[in-house]
Every structure is written in C-alpha cells, then in structure tokens.
Amino acid sequence: MTAEPLERALDHDERLTRPTPLSEPPPPLLRTARESDLPELQRLDEEVFREVAYPAFLLRQLYDLYAEHLxxxxxxxGRLRGYVLAATTAISRDSWILGLCVTEDRRRHGLGRELMEEVLKRLRRCGTARVRLTVEPANGAAILLYRSLGFCPEQPGDGLRPDYFGPGEDRLVMCLALPGGD
Ligand SMILES: CC(C)(COP(=O)(O)OP(=O)(O)OC[C@H]1O[C@@H](n2cnc3c(N)ncnc32)[C@H](O)[C@@H]1OP(=O)(O)O)[C@@H](O)C(=O)NCCC(=O)NCCS
Structure with missing residues (x-):
C-alpha cells in the first residue's frame, strides 16, 4: 500500500465532505408578460417600489393597453425578478418607459440593460421615433443605465422638472431618438 502524502489526503477528505460552493443562479428568462403574471407582477412592483408601486387596477389596465411592451x-x-413597461402613443410616435426594475438580489448582472435593450428594439420595430422617461434626480444607477443607452436630459434646460409629480416630486425627463423609428 502506498502512503498518500498527508496534504493530498486532507485535500481528498475535504473535497468529499465540504459542500460544493453555491453556484450563481441561472439567468432568468426574458419574455412578454402574460395575464397570469399580474399577481406576481404586482408583488414584484410592491417589493421594489413600495409606496409608489402601481395599484392593482392600474397595473391591470396598463397590461390591457401595452401587453406587447410589458x-x-x-x-x-413562479417568481419574476424584473420587468420593463413601455407605453406607446399612436399620434406623436412617442413612447414612454413607465416602469423598470430588477430585484435587489439580481442587480448588476446586466439584466436591467437587457430589459431596456429588448423593449427599445420592439419600440423601434413598431415605429416609435422618440422614447421618453422620468427618473428621480438622485437615482444614479438608473440615470447611468439610461445614459449608457443614449438617453439625454430633455431640452430645454437640463431635463429637471420641479414638482413634476406634485409638490417635492421633482423628476428628470430624459429622451432618446430611435433611428429607423421615423
Ligand atoms: C436601475 C436598475 C433597473 C438597474 O438594473 P441592473 O440589472 O442592476 O442594471 P445592469 O446590471 O444592467 O447595469 C447596467 C448599467 O447601469 C449602471 N448601473 C446599474 N446599477 C448601478 C449602480 N448601482 N451604480 C452605478 N451604476 C449602475 C451601469 O452603467 C451599468 O453598466 P455597467 O454594468 O456596464 O457598469 C435597478 O438598479 C433597479 O431595479 N433599481 C430600482 C428601481 C429603479 O430605480 N428603476 C428605475 C426607475 S426610473
């Protein structure tokens, strides 16, 4: 019988007994929302946006109007980890991003960018010429994401709209022209 060096023997044992390190969860599937997603979507919206989450009735009607861009x-x-919602307008060919989020545990893995890129692709395909959105001026993460996608503060001024959503609810309005959407 050959003696195994102590170091290697320990290594063996440890590998046998030590639990394998937890691997990264597989990336979630990006897909169009379905009617059956609505309860989970509402739960997700409340988890991320808390007191400013959409009320259930509004989320329902936004789904009815804009399902192909949700x-x-x-x-x-059975869990949703993020969503993006865009609303289209027929006459001006403007669209608005009305919601974007990724759950905290899944952030910084490119998912927010993936959601935005896919919805922008769909908006371009359906003839949108300009996409607009509002963001809290202190929301650095979202602003950096939007800027990296080409969004700029809307003129005139620096995009800052004081009291946009009521007293004290300032927002930055940003916009992006979609080449080929014209
Ligand atoms: C904004 C949000 C959707 C970003 O989602 P995400 O999956 O973490 O973003 P990504 O990993 O795709 O990052 C894309 C880019 O956004 C920027 N970014 C995202 N999070 C950032 C952070 N915490 N700090 C700095 N930059 C950040 C970076 O430019 C990043 O690009 P990089 O990774 O190449 O540096 C997410 O932080 C979120 O859900 N926040 C709460 C809800 C919210 O604020 N929604 C927007 C309302 S307008």
Missing part, C-alpha cells in the same frame, strides 16, 4: 424576467420557479 416584458418580464421569469426565474422559472
């Missing part, structure tokens, strides 16, 4: 990140276990 995209979700589906974990495959």
């Amino acid at each position: 995209l979700v990140l589906d974990d495959g276990d």
